[in-house]
Structures are given as structure tokens and as C-alpha cells.
Amino acid sequence: MPPDTARTRAKLLDAARAEFAEHGIAGARVDRIALRAGVNKERIYAYFGNKEQLFQHVLSESLQELTAVVTMPSDDPAEYVAQIYDFYIARPELLRLLLWEALYYGNEPIPDEERRATSYAVKLQEFAEHLGVQPTPDVAQLLFSLIGVAAWQSTMPQMARIILGSETESEQAQARRREHLVEFTRQSIASVKQPQA
Amino acid sequence: MPPDTARTRAKLLDAARAEFAEHGIAGARVDRIALRAGVNKERIYAYFGNKEQLFQHVLSESLQELTAVVTMPSDDPAEYVAQIYDFYIARPELLRLLLWEALYYGNEPIPDEERRATSYAVKLQEFAEHLGVQPTPDVAQLLFSLIGVAAWQSTMPQMARIILGSETESEQAQARRREHLVEFTRQSIASVKQPQA
DNA sequence: AGTCGATCCAACCAAGCAGTTGGCTAGAGG
């Protein structure tokens, strides 16, 4: 694979990520991706097969990035949740890709489900360890719910704007919300750590 | 407006709701909506203007339904959250419509934002009352987060399936998850009710 | 220099799409 090939591929993937994040699978336009990338669209079919497969490539690339960036920090699961929050605020495209995927596939299994399962299993394991408990279904549900809380604001910007007030974007408001989130997380973690204390 | 008209309109709205929930705004096909409704597609343009306006009609109709069905029950905010959970499990189309809308409009204001604002304001007021506190921004954020937790499982079915295990659909698992949610909610509400007790 | 394979692209294609039009039908009012 000559050097140019890798470059062209990367340009296409970048353009595709932006396009898919913005418009979803159905709304994305192959022509627009090629245009943004400055590459002929035939290359897309040569490298990735078709539009849907291109989406898969984009998503799996983005998920790797997420896994790499958002790590489980030392001893504070609440900080982990806050990191997820930060990440999705900073890079909403990634969450959007996941949402488009969720809506597109619904309850049908997604391609490459196994690999994602192991990736999440690792996170769960880490999470449980830092909590000092076994990775039981209850812990899994807790983690899942916390991810939801962290992502919800970026998932539903309209609702957030309306309920939380329109100054959602101010740094100060953002910071206060982050703090609330950390507090919220600590509180809910307590229930698993000491079930009836 | 002769009786037939109302009937035709209703049939179109029903068909459109199903189609939009499944495929979103970009993915929905006007022909398919007309076919499902058993009505000529020209009627859509006569009654609703165009595809996007039809989507607005569908959404606002569905939101009214949500507001009517999910009410604030006597004295137990946790039960309210659980009701939201139940509702979205039972009728995922509605959440899907909201998600498509969120993705479609992103940070741009949505049509008819004011009306929705007042509707949410009422809910917040009720929520604060039942908590016995003032509707401060902190309470708003709490409500918002709790809605997120309640909706997250239906928002991300792939992730739920993977993290929570594939037997997501069994009634027993569903019930246990509902219970967890109630517990989770009680726990997090405590922090607002007695800030440092 | 000449051949070969890979990268790339402009132009093309058929299908699918949102939106329109012209006319048919039936019931109300005269």
C-alpha cells in the first residue's frame, strides 16, 4: 500500500466522520464526503465497499479513540464519569455517531458486536475493581446508568437547553453542572458500595 | 371539514409516526407513509405542507400524549422516574422521535421551542413541590439527569444489550432493573433534599 | 523504452426521491 493510499483513506475517513456525525447514515451524502475529502467518490467504494460499511469503519475508529482517551482514573469512579461528560461535551460527534447507530439498528444486533462486548467488559471490570466489589449485574447497571447521566446533556441538547436554561454553554454553568454530576455519582455509588449501611 | 377529512388526517399521522420513528426525518419516505396510511401522498402536502412539517405535527402530537400519560404521582418522585422508564420501554417510538429531532436540529433552536419550555417548566414545578423544595437550577439538573437515566436504556439498546446482558427483554430482568432505578433515584434525590445531613 | 499493476477521476447510469398537476367523484345548495 503506497504512502498515498493511506493518506487518501485517512482523508476519506475524516470527511466521513464529520458527514455521518452531522447527518446520520440515511442523511449522509457520498458526494459530499468525497468533496470534503477532496477525493473522487469512487475511492470510497474501492476502499470501503459502500456507504454503510464506510459508516462502520468510521464508528469503529472513533470508538477506539474513545476507549483510549477516556480511561479509568486512580481510585475515583466519579471522576471517570465526569471524564465521560467532558469528552462528550468536547467531541459530540462521537456520541452522535453512536446515536445514529442506535437508531439505525434498533434492536437488531450491530455488526461486530463481540468486539464491543469485550471492550465494555474491560471497562466494567475496572469500574468494579475501583469500587472494591465484584462485577455483578447490579454494578453493570450502575455503570450503564452513570454513562447515561454523563451523556444525556449531549444526547438531548434541545431538552437540556430548555430545562437547564439557555446559558448551557457558559463555562461557569458547565463547571457547575460537572460538579453536580460528580456529587450525583458519589451519592449513587454509595448505594452499591454499602448496600444497607 | 367533513368527517372523512379528519379520518384521513389521522391515518396519515399514525402512519407518519411509525415511519418517522423507524427511519428518522432523512430516512423516512413519503411514498411509504402514504402507502401505510392507504391514502394518496398528495394529501400529505395538502394537509401538512411538506415532509419536515409533517414531522413536526407528529412530534407535537406524540409529546402531548407523553405529557398526558406520564404524570407526577402522589408524593413519590422516584415513582415518576420509574413511570418514565416504563413509558419508554412500552412505546420506544416516542423517544426515537425525540432523538431524531435532537440529532436533526443539534444546537439550533427547534420549532415551537416556547411551548415546550412551558410544558417542561410545569413538570419541574411539580417535581420541586413533591420534593418540598424550590425549583432551583440544581433541582432542574437533578430532574434532567433522572430523565436521562430513565430513558438511557431505550436510547442505547445496543449498549444496554452488551453491558446489561442479552436477556434485556425478559420481564424479570426488566422488573429488577426498574427496582434498581427506583433505588438509584431515591439515593440521588436525598442529596438535594438534605444537602449535608 | 516498454509493460504492468495500482491509484485515481470525469462522466455516466438507473433508481429513487419529494413535490405537482389535471382530472375524477360525490355531496350540498339551488
Place this chain on the structure above:
DNA sequence: CCTCTAGCCAACTGCTTGGTTGGATCGACT
């Protein structure tokens, strides 16, 4: 019985779309 109007539809239109194709370009190897 005739006319007018509102509801409805089959057929059409013009554009956009995902996907393909034939050939041009170029570096590597002989």
C-alpha cells in the same frame, strides 16, 4: 337536474442519489 366545491388520486416531473465504468496517469520493474 345542474353547478359548484372539497376531497381525493394516478400519473407525471425533474432532480438527486448511490453506485459503476473506461480510460488517463504514474512509478516500478525488466
